[in-house]
Amino acid sequence: MKSFLPAVIFLFSLVVNAGAQSICGTTAYKQQMVKSDPSLIEVFRNIEEQIAAENNKTNGNFAMRDTTANEIIYIPVVIHLLYKKAAENISDAQIKSQLDVLNADFSMLNSDQANTPSAFKSLAGNARIQFCLARVDPQGHKTTGIDRKYTSQDLFTTNDEMKMADKGGAASWNSKHYLNIWVCRLSSRSLGYATPPGAAADKDGVVIAYDVFGTTGNLRAPFNKGRTATHEVGHWLGLIHMWGDTNCGDDHVDDTPKQQSYNFGCQNFPKLSNCSPDSNGDMFMNFMDFSDDACMNLFTRGQVKRMRALFAQNNIRNSFLASFACDSTLAVGGPLPTTVTHDVVQPAVPVAAAIKIYPSPVNTVTTIECKGATALTIKTLSIFNSLGMKVFTARLNQEKTRIDLTNLTRGIYIVHIGDGKDKFTTRIIKQ
Ligand SMILES: [Zn+2]
Numbered sequence: 001m002k003s004f005l006p007a008v009i010f011l012f013s014l015v016v017n018a019g020a021q022s023i024c025g026t027t028a029y030k031q032q033m034v035k036s037d038p039s040l041i042e043v044f045r046n047i048e049e050q051i052a053a054e055n056n057k058t059n060g061n062f063a064m065r066d067t068t069a070n071e072i073i074y075i076p077v078v079i080h081l082l083y084k085k086a087a088e089n090i091s092d093a094q095i096k097s098q099l100d101v102l103n104a105d106f107s108m109l110n111s112d113q114a115n116t117p118s119a120f121k122s123l124a125g126n127a128r129i130q131f132c133l134a135r136v137d138p139q140g141h142k143t144t145g146i147d148r149k150y151t152s153q154d155l156f157t158t159n160d161e162m163k164m165a166d167k168g169g170a171a172s173w174n175s176k177h178y179l180n181i182w183v184c185r186l187s188s189r190s191l192g193y194a195t196p197p198g199a200a201a202d203k204d205g206v207v208i209a210y211d212v213f214g215t216t217g218n219l220r221a222p223f224n225k226g227r228t229a230t231h232e233v234g235h236w237l238g239l240i241h242m243w244g245d246t247n248c249g250d251d252h253v254d255d256t257p258k259q260q261s262y263n264f265g266c267q268n269f270p271k272l273s274n275c276s277p278d279s280n281g282d283m284f285m286n287f288m289d290f291s292d293d294a295c296m297n298l299f300t301r302g303q304v305k306r307m308r309a310l311f312a313q314n315n316i317r318n319s320f321l322a323s324f325a326c327d328s329t330l331a332v333g334g335p336l337p338t339t340v341t342h343d344v345v346q347p348a349v350p351v352a353a354a355i356k357i358y359p360s361p362v363n364t365v366t367t368i369e370c371k372g373a374t375a376l377t378i379k380t381l382s383i384f385n386s387l388g389m390k391v392f393t394a395r396l397n398q399e400k401t402r403i404d405l406t407n408l409t410r411g412i413y414i415v416h417i418g419d420g421k422d423k424f425t426t427r428i429i430k431q
Pocket of ligand 1: 024025026027231235241
């Protein structure tokens with residue numbers, strides 16, 4: 001359901017359902033944010049207006065950069081893993097299992113979508129968003145994307161101390177280019193919380209309890225299918241709970257049925273409430289409800305539109321389209337990017353931060369952007385196919401060069417830029 005007065009409804013939505021706080025702390029956190037900084041109401045209102053303007057203008061089919069509306073958005077993720085006890089120092093495999101869940105859920109590849117009731121199946125939406133563990137850190141160096149740190153704190157709460165190095169936490173990486181996920185022990189029943197778009201840069205991100213993260217390891221059933229992170233990343237991308245955080249409230253999405261409140265456990269379809277618009281009742285299996293992990297299986301098309309609108313030009317997550325830390329090979333199931341090199345000539349301007357190629361995947365024209373000191377030198381661009389054959393060359397002598405790759409066949413290509421030691425290698429996907 002969707003209101004024509006989102007700003008007004010937003011204020012009502014700050015009414016917290018106390019029973020829900022212990023599961024997802026986002027609503028209470030957002031309420032606290034606004035209480036301590038009332039100017040955020042204006043920030044949130046502006047973001048709502050930009051979402052509405054984008055969707056009104058293009059009905060969700062906007063071209064985000066130089067490519068089609070179907071562009072896959074790649075989000076580099078850094079995991080700040082904070083542990084005191086050995087059990088909290090979860091394995092790489094557990095972390096990767098969470099990335100797998102995010103990638104499935106945000107590309108409508110989750111196998112349990114078969115469980116979506118037929119009445120709602122046509123509403124399911126593919127967000128076309130992929131997540132990778134960051135391959136390049138903010139300094140331009142190689143990284144695993146996993147930042148492990150011993151902490152003296154027994155547990156953390158929604159006061160954000162896990163984001164502060166001097167409080168036993170870990171400082172965020174540039175939140176314009178990385179999704180920061182803090183994984184740690186949280187108090188009592190808390191599963192996680194997220195900052196809504198518009199939060200302070202050093203707080204921006206998602207926090208998840210270590211024992212509900214991923215699908216393998218010592219997990220707290222029934223939150224053992226990685227859906228806490230799916231839900232919280234949904235919040236990070238502007239989604240609101242199905243009931244609009246108040247009795248029969250508004251979630252700013254026009255294809256989700258109105259529902260009275262949250263659902264726990266596994267409900268039977270249909271589940272009707274006082275404000276159900278029709279006999280289909282609550283969409284309790286939506287990722288933005290509180291159902292058990294095994295009983296949630298979709299975002300709607302309307303929710304997808306809302307999330308993707310944040311990446312449109314001038315909107316708050318647009319900077320991710322220029323983030324180069326992903327080297328998207330992980331997201332498409334390819335090998336690790338062993339070809340990425342960062343032979344930095346000017347340490348102050350890491351090559352990875354100075355050279356950007358977008359979009360990837362590319363349909364026709366791609367843009368090579370060389371900023372800062374590296375742009376001062378003329379560079380050679382060479383593109384090789386998977387057999388190592390050079391299929392394209394160009395000279396780059398300006399900050400932005402557009403090249404037409406229409407004639408390349410579909411596949412993954414290696415891109416070399418630079419001369420001598422000052423070189424940069426990455427991959428590009430041709431659609
Ligand atoms: Zn939530």
